[in-house]
Amino acid sequence: MAAIESFDNIHLDLSKETGKCRFAENGLGWKPSGGGEAFTLENTSIGAAQWSRAARGYEVKILHRNSGIIQLDGFSQEDYERLSKIFKTWYSIPLENKEHSLRGWNWGKAEFGKAELTFNVQNRPGFEIPYSEISNTNLAGRNEIAVEFASSEDGGKGKRAAAGKDQLVEMRFYIPGTTTRKEAEGDDAASDADEEEKNAVNLFYETLLEKAEIGDTAGDTIATFMDVLHLTPRGRFDIDMYDTSFRLRGKTYDYKIPYDHIKKFMILPKPDDLHVMLCLGLDPPLRQGQTRYPFVIMQYKKDEEVTIDLNLTEEDLKEKYKGSLQPHYEQPVHQVVSYLFRGLAGKSLLSPAEEFQTHRQQYGIKCSIKASEGFLYCLKKSFMFVPKPATYISYEQTQSVTFSRVGGAVSALSTFDITVHMKGGTTTQFSNINREDLKALENFFKLKGLRVKNEIDEDANLMAAALRDEMADDSEEEVVGAKADRGSADEDESSVDEDFQADSESDVAEEYDSDHESSGSGSAESDVDNEDAGEDDDDEEEEEEKPAKKKKKTG
CATH class of the missing domain: 2.30.29.30 (Pleckstrin-homology domain (PH domain)/Phosphotyrosine-binding domain (PTB))
Incomplete structure (x- = not known):
């Protein structure tokens, strides 16, 4: 050769x-x-x-x-x-x-090799999955397990996945029945302790975690926080913090996230003054089946405190972290977690802008995106809506902001909408915002140099102008009507009333009859007599003449 x-x-x-x-x-x-x-x-x-x-x-x-x-x-x-x-x-x-199996069957036997998982059909490999391509696995059901594949950004894995235009991101196996570790791995030298039967899907899950080194990290945990409520993705997770990554451990899902994936880190106080939310922006996002989570949102009680000692030596604290971490903490939990993420990930902590507060002296604005209610925060350089759908909009990418009334809503006078127009052409609408926050928001947006269009004030001005025009038209109609000939209505009303009384054949004295007496009319007549008796005599002569003229006309 x-x-x-x-x-x-x-x-x-x-x-x-x-x-x-x-x-x-x-x-x-x-x-x-x-x-x-x-x-x-x-x-x-x-x-x-x-x-x-x-x-x-x-x-x-x-x-x-x-x-x-x-x-x-x-x-x-x-x-x-x-x-x-x-x-x-x-x-x-x-x-x-x-030779590979070409039968196309979707049932067979999974075998764990030294470097890859092989799916055999009639003792021939249907396909193989290298452990280096597996990023995560979770129990998706009673007898079902999900295997997630790494992308090119996942910590050095996913080199083969990045080779193609399209990428397989998840595969699920249905594994019924029970088995032993000896049968699962095909190891004849397995000990008698491994002969105990276990649920097959649980044994597959444990073996894959071990073979693919999922969740394994270099070194011991620096700190652990148990049973932390997460709003996105929804559930409770234990947080294990390591040197280069942190791990979220839940009952169903388990995530290992490098600190390099954290792009944004925000602390957002809830308007109820009882809770605080910590928001982590991730790239690439977490993946749970076909759902992606670009933000992880944790919620802590504001007054809940914790005492913790970090698993770090004094040399590491001084040399590696350069004083960004303390060996001992005795503070509220949300502050301790924020200090650790800031020190380990090296990210600055974002918080709401001090220039804006609601009419209740809070930072979170209660509103909604479509049917999802949440809170909108005005940060120094961006908007942030939480918890779902978590939406981040930077001021630099914003073209304009429009204030408008709620279309066709009963509460149009008490609430309004904000529509954010992006430079790329997309829009995001925040609905049902309290009307009392309108001026504060408008002033804040102008302070940040954003273009603001207030359609609410324009509508109010148009409505006021329309009302003024309508009132002017009404006054003109009254003047014209006063000058017009009203026919018999222009005659003296007293003569009309007396005609009606003269023609009446009823013996009962009417209100306008001269024979009718009342306390009110009597008192009025006495007042008039006291003022000028001569005027009453003239009035009586005129009253006697007018009915006579009226009768001549009718006769």
Whole structure:
């Protein structure tokens, strides 16, 4: 054999870029065709090798002696004899020809290998999942388990997943019945203690946690907080804080989150003056099935205190954290947690702007997004709506803010809406805000340099102008009506009343009859007599003449 055997157009670990693969007596190497960092593997690190059909032709899968898998894809079928001789002669390892199951069955047996999980159908592998590609696993039901796959951002994992345009993010297994650890792992040397039967799905879950090293962290926990209420995702989780990451442990879900994923960190006091919310903005977000959570929102009681000693040496506190953490805390829980996140993650703590408070002297504005009620906070550089759907809007991305009335609502006079127009063209509406906070919000937005359009005041001005016009029209109609000829209505009303009394045949004295007497009319007549008796005589003569004229007309 030649000292070196070369193969062109080979892909390493499902990479998009091709390269040249070279085999030598002391090991193998791969170098990308376009230039870049080369990959090498010594012959002493090769534990086993398999030949099988793959996506781009045929594949050589090399199992690392310690852990891990190396995939070389792109070989032709004619290369098998040549490669088999290379592995046998130089590495003293047989190149095993492994055929995959093509039946398409979705039931089989899952086996845990040294570096990967294999799903076998009739003793042939249907598919394999490297442990390095698994980011999390959770019990999704009584006999169901969910396996989540890592993305390219998840702590160095997910290299193979990032190779394709589309990505498989989750797979679920239904595992009924009971089994033993010996059967699950296929280990003949298992002890008698492992012979105890357990629920198969629980044993699968525990084994996968161990094999894939899910939740494992370097070092001991620095601090632990038990049974913390989370509003998003909903539930109670235990918080374990480590050197480079923290872990959320719940009854169903378990998350390991590196501190590097924390992009925003906010403390938001609730308007009830009893609770405080801590909000962590994550990128990439938490994934729970098909639901993504870009924000983790915790809630603490404002007056609940805790006493805790950090599991750190004085040297670490001085050298590594440079005084950002204290060895001992005896304060409210939300303050201690915020101090630890700020010191371990190195993120500044955001809080509501001091320039704005509601009419009740609070920072949170009660409102809603569509049908979801929550609280809107005006921070120094952004809006933040919590708890669900958690919405973050920076002032820099805001084009304008519009104040408007509630359309068709009974409470239109007591509440209003805010519509935030983004520079990208999208809009977000916050509804049912108390009318008493209108002026304070408008002044705050103008202080932050935002363009504000107040449609409420415009509507009020238009309505006032319309009312003024309507009142002016009414007054003009009264003037015109006064000048118009009203016919018989212009005649003296007293003559009309006396005509009615003169024609009446009733013996009963009417109110307007001269024979009718009452205390009110008598007192009025006495007052008039006292003032001027002469005027009464003239009035009587006129009254006698007017009925006579009226009768001549009717006769």
